[in-house]
Amino acid sequence: MGIEVVEEGDLIARFPEAAFAIAIGNNRVRKQISERLDLPWATIMHPSVIVEPGAAIGEGTVVLAGAIVQPDAIIGRHVILNTGCSVDHDARVGDFSHVAPRAALAGGVILGEGVLFGCGACTTPYIEVGDWASIGAGAAVVDKIAMGTTAVGVPARPLERYNGR
Ligand SMILES: CC(C)(COP(=O)(O)OP(=O)(O)OC[C@H]1O[C@@H](n2cnc3c(N)ncnc32)[C@H](O)[C@@H]1OP(=O)(O)O)[C@@H](O)C(=O)NCCC(=O)NCCS
Incomplete structure (x- = not known):
């Protein structure tokens, strides 16, 4: 298809003015690659994105069309804020x-860190979701979710408890 593949080690030499982002959806793989590559990272935002005053977005992060980041929200590095999501005031995304x-x-x-927060899921304010947790599509998170937990449903419950109901 005429798409050139460039070796990792040649990226800077070939594109000395460029900054980079990792276009891989898997959070753990994105982390592994970012740790392996010593590159200047870009923050990439669709022109329709709204970022309100006081909000900050880390390097390597990609923000897709229609996303809204409200005042004083802090978005980490190598995050994906996907289409039409919203991050409200003072929230933190690892x-x-x-x-x-x-x-x-x-x-x-x-x-x-490394949370998958699924399509159309939502929260009540000031909720904490632990590192590497996964929140199912359509869930409503109303209590703290522990590290590494997969939670689904309304209200969101760990998958094993949800299935047991
Ligand atoms: C929650 C999630 C991470 C679970 O994935 P998984 O561990 O592979 O789970 P499975 O697909 O094996 O499903 C396990 C059980 O949970 C149920 N389940 C899965 N996702 C669910 C959801 N979002 N809400 C309610 N129940 C769900 C399944 O029906 C299944 O139930 P069963 O055991 O009674 O058949 C995943 O289903 C999900 O919702 N991911 C979000 C995906 C997303 O939004 N990605 C963004 C792409 S841009």
């Missing part, structure tokens, strides 16, 4: 997390 399309994080929410 490095390597992915906030999926149409998901909504309420004010003051804290997502840890």
Whole structure:
């Protein structure tokens, strides 16, 4: 298809003015690659994205069309803020997390590192989601979610408890 493949070690020499982002959805793989490559990282935002005053977005992060980042929200490094998601005031999104399309994080929410926050899922304010947790599509997170937990449903519950109901 005429797409050139460039070896990792040649990237800087070939594109000395460039900054880079890792276009891989898997949060752990994105982390591994970012740790392996010593590159200047870009922060890439679709022109329709709204970032309100006081908000900050880390390097390597990609923000897709229609996303909204409200005042004083802090977005980490190598995050994906996917299409039409919203991150409300004072929320924190940890490095390597992915906030999926149409998901909504309420004010003051804290997502840890590497969280997958599924399509259309939402939270109540000031909820914490631990590192490497996965929140199912359509879930409503109303209590703290522990590290590494997969939680689904309304209200969101760990998958094993949800299935047991
Ligand atoms: C929650 C999730 C991570 C679980 O994935 P998984 O561990 O592979 O789970 P499985 O697909 O094996 O499903 C296990 C059970 O949970 C149920 N389940 C899966 N996702 C669910 C969800 N979002 N809400 C409710 N139940 C769900 C399944 O029906 C299944 O139930 P069963 O055991 O009674 O058949 C995944 O289903 C999900 O929702 N991921 C979000 C994806 C997303 O939004 N990506 C963004 C792409 S841009």
